[in-house]
Amino acid sequence: MIETIIALATPAGESALAVIRISGPLSHIIAKEACDCTNPTPRKTYLVDYQSCDGETLDQVVITLFNEGKSYTGEDSLEISCHGNPLIIELISKDLMNRGCRIAQPGEFTRLAFLNGKIDLPQAESVAQIIAAKNEQALALAQRNLKGKLSNKLLSIQKNILGLQASIEAHIDFPEDDLIKEDHNKHHQNVKTIIKELETLLLQANRTKLLAKNIRVVLAGLPNVGKSSLFNALAGKNRALIHSDAGTTRDYLEFDIKIGKYWITLVDTAGVHNASEEIELAGIEMSLEQAEEADLFLWVIDNSVPHPSELPKDFTKLIQSKPTLLIRNKSDLGENDWIPNYKKTPKAINISSTEKSGLKQFERLLLELIQEITGVDSENEYLVSIRHELLIKNCLDELSHFLQKSKEKVGEEITSIHLSEAREKLDMMIGRKTNEDMLDILFGEFCIGK
Ligand SMILES: Nc1nc2c(ncn2[C@@H]2O[C@H](COP(=O)(O)OP(=O)(O)O)[C@@H](O)[C@H]2O)c(=O)[nH]1
Ligand SMILES: [Mg+2]
Numbered sequence: 001m002i003e004t005i006i007a008l009a010t011p012a013g014e015s016a017l018a019v020i021r022i023s024g025p026l027s028h029i030i031a032k033e034a035c036d037c038t039n040p041t042p043r044k045t046y047l048v049d050y051q052s053c054d055g056e057t058l059d060q061v062v063i064t065l066f067n068e069g070k071s072y073t074g075e076d077s078l079e080i081s082c083h084g085n086p087l088i089i090e091l092i093s094k095d096l097m098n099r100g101c102r103i104a105q106p107g108e109f110t111r112l113a114f115l116n117g118k119i120d121l122p123q124a125e126s127v128a129q130i131i132a133a134k135n136e137q138a139l140a141l142a143q144r145n146l147k148g149k150l151s152n153k154l155l156s157i158q159k160n161i162l163g164l165q166a167s168i169e170a171h172i173d174f175p176e177d178d179l180i181k182e183d184h185n186k187h188h189q190n191v192k193t194i195i196k197e198l199e200t201l202l203l204q205a206n207r208t209k210l211l212a213k214n215i216r217v218v219l220a221g222l223p224n225v226g227k228s229s230l231f232n233a234l235a236g237k238n239r240a241l242i243h244s245d246a247g248t249t250r251d252y253l254e255f256d257i258k259i260g261k262y263w264i265t266l267v268d269t270a271g272v273h274n275a276s277e278e279i280e281l282a283g284i285e286m287s288l289e290q291a292e293e294a295d296l297f298l299w300v301i302d303n304s305v306p307h308p309s310e311l312p313k314d315f316t317k318l319i320q321s322k323p324t325l326l327i328r329n330k331s332d333l334g335e336n337d338w339i340p341n342y343k344k345t346p347k348a349i350n351i352s353s354t355e356k357s358g359l360k361q362f363e364r365l366l367l368e369l370i371q372e373i374t375g376v377d378s379e380n381e382y383l384v385s386i387r388h389e390l391l392i393k394n395c396l397d398e399l400s401h402f403l404q405k406s407k408e409k410v411g412e413e414i415t416s417i418h419l420s421e422a423r424e425k426l427d428m429m430i431g432r433k434t435n436e437d438m439l440d441i442l443f444g445e446f447c448i449g450k
Contacts, residue, residue: 002024002025002075003024003101003102004022004023004024004025004026004027004100004101004102005022005023005024005101005102005103005104005105005108005109006020006021006022006023006093006096006097006101006102006103006104007020007021007103007104007108007109007448007449008020008021008089008093008448008449009021009079009449009450010084010449012086012089013084013086014084014085014086015084016083016084017081017082017083017084018081018082018083018084018085018088018089019079019080019081020079020080020082020089020092020093020096021077021078021079021104021109021449022077022078022079022080022096022101023071023072023073023075023076023077023104023109023112024075024076024077024101025075025076026099026100026101027065027066027075027076027077027078028065028076028078029099030078030096030099030101031063031065031078033099034050034051034052034095034096034099035048035049035050035051035061035063035080036048036049036051037063037065040063040065041065042065042066042067042070043064043065043066043070044064044065045062045063045064046062046063046064047060047061047062048060048061048062048063049061050080050082050092050095052091052095052098053095053098053099058082058088058091058092058095059082059083059088059091059092060083061080061081061082061092062080062081063078063079063080063081064078064079064081065077065078066078066079072109072113072118073109073112073113073116073118074112074113074115074116074117074118075112075116080092103448104448104449105443105444105448106443106444106445106446106447106448106450107128107442107443107444107445107446107447107450108443108448109449109450110124110127110128110443110446110450111124111439111443114431114439119146120148120151120430120431120432121429121430121431121434121442122145122148122150122151122154122388122429122430122431123145123146123148123151124431124442124443125145125385125387125442126142126143126145126146126150126383127146127446127450128445128446128450129141129142129145129383129385130142130143130146131446131447131450132212133211134211134212134213134214134263135211135214135261135262135263136261137211137261137262137374138208138211138212138383141208141211141381141382141383142383144381144382144383145382145383149382150382150383150384150388151430153197153201153382154426154429154430155426155430157194157197157198157426158423158426158427158430160190160193160194161194161419161422161423161426162423164187164190164191164194164419165416165419165420165423167183167187168187168412168415168416168419169412169416171183171412172412172413172416184406187406188403188406191399191402191403192403194399195396195399195400198392198395198396198399199396201382201384201388201392202384202389202392202393202396204381204382204383204384205384205385205386205388205389205392207373207374207381208383208384208385210295210373210374211374211383214256214263214264214265215262215263215264215265215295215296215370215373215374216264216265216267216293216294216295216296217264217265217266217267217294217295217296217297217298217366218267218269218286218290218291218293218294218296218297218298219231219266219267219268219269219297219298219300220269220286220290220291220294220297220298220299220300220315220319221269221299221300221301222301222302222311224302225300225301225302225329225330226300226302226329226330226353226354227268227269227298227300228268229329229353229354230298230300230327230329230351230353231253231255231266231268232353233353233356233359234255234257234266234359235255235257235266252267252268252269252287252290253267253268254266254267254268255268259363259366259367259370260367260370260371262367262370262374264370267290267294269286269287269290286315286318291318294322295322295323295373296322296323296324296325296366296369296370296373297318297319297322297323297324297325298324298325298327298366299319299324299325299326299327299346300327300329301326301327301328301329301338302329302330303328303329303330303331303333303334303335303336303338303350304330304331304333304334306336316340316342319346320342320343320344323369323372323373324346325346325347325348325349325362325365325366325369326339326340326346326347326348326349327348327349327351327362328348328349328350328351329351329352329353330352330353330354331350331351331352331357331358332352332354332355332357335350337350347365347368347369349361349362349365387429387442388429391425391426391428391429392425392429394425395422395425395426398418398419398421398422398425399418399419399422401418402415402418402419402422405418
């Protein structure tokens, strides 16, 4: 028997309105028996009294019926907009349960939409991503996924693999036409193109992680170079303690600011004083924790003293491991254009935190760097979740096995298996191949009512 599920679709608590969602075969009966609305026109709203089984009017509500196949879940569905009083919501929910409904599991509506073929798995996941999006970029990309852009991309990659496999397997069926060298090269070229596309998606998995939160920008450098002064200049208030004696900052401070479209969390590094946390960087103000969590470093130096000052080797390594902007501070006291001799030269800017000069250009450079690492202004971007990331890696493994085995000339029967496996990974991403455990985990992360 197909059950009818219900859940509150709006946040719990007092509000002007609340929406209770119902999905399943009882939808029509509830419209008729609780709302005195027989055969309502689908998608049309009706203002009615909601009556409990005991004949009590619980609230004046607006209902909308959606017919099977034309609803979010694909089943008959009913939405009840009642007044947003938790007591009313509880009374109606209890009454609906008396009428045979049960409370939905987290994500169950979206799971039904997936199982009934209304959406595929990347689209289902994008529903959760839309709800959880913390900034405009993440939201825009989640909306793209919901429209099926990621699914289309995966399908096109899968089609290319299938085409390749068909062409290879033709030789298995007709072994007398040995694979000529030209075909071999063509196949390899095709696989390499597919690998590139998958690698681009992997890069986007990293960016997706960045978009799930504020970008963490950590100030780093020797004591007394003006990190806290810069932090204050950006935060607009005297939040960080500034002192002309070295090592004044005793704990780390955070401040959220918006640069362009991006929310960043600016972190003023502490003078490290907890030995267990100490990074092997004598004299540098940055804890291991701050360094690990940074998405981007602002490396502040004192522009007024002759440079370069010797920096610990570990610090140099660290600063090269992440995107870094070099800030030559105190330029009011004298300017120089020192730049470290690194493989990848960091972008650099001269500023004065106390005179507040150079800050506009600094923000522009920072924005450029953030755009480089998030790279979300292109039309070909998607949100790529951790689940996708793992499957893309598996798919890439299969393709490199394919390349390896065909080099070893082990025969098309064997190399072709790797292409089947690669396609299967894509099937799992799209949701053509699933298992209950995976769906439980995936939809379990949703909120109830979605
Ligand atoms: N002239 C000048 N002094 C600065 C500038 N920025 C910071 N200072 C001074 O440098 C000293 C150390 O600054 P602070 O921000 O505490 O450095 P931190 O140890 O790196 O956090 C303070 O006396 C500041 O007033 C600047 O742009 N110009
Ligand atoms: Mg400081």
